[in-house]
Amino acid sequence: MELTTIIGLSAAVLTTAAFLPQTIKTIREKDTRGISALMYSMFTVGTLLWLVYGIATRDWPVLIANAVTFSFSATILALKLKYR
């Protein structure tokens, strides 16, 4: 496997998985005051559009990575709106 491909895959895994610790922390602590509702609104819509883009272009890595990130982002947004 080429080095560039390894770098790209590592980048995709990190930027996708990164939202898991934030999701767990927010579910546990319910402290959302420092979290921006505008960020997670924009990011949730953005990942949803990437999901649509991945489906339209049959780009499986984009589709899968953004389906995962969308679910984390939407969870954090919902918790933010619930616990303000």
Next chain:
Amino acid sequence: MELTTIIGLSAAVLTTAAFLPQTIKTIREKDTRGISALMYSMFTVGTLLWLVYGIATRDWPVLIANAVTFSFSATILALKLKYR
């Protein structure tokens, strides 16, 4: 311009720009308790790798989007480490 391209560009702009409101909120309020240091550590390294990937593959949209996101993410991480 094709609809798919418009969707992709909108997704890229949203998922990049989304970090601006979080950066501003964190700079203003310095309330980082609800923010996950692990998330922003992973995300900062991830966007840095996307930046390297964009340079290696001469993919300008990936390079520019991740240069912007990296600067926001690194700022939020620095503020989180400073204000714990």
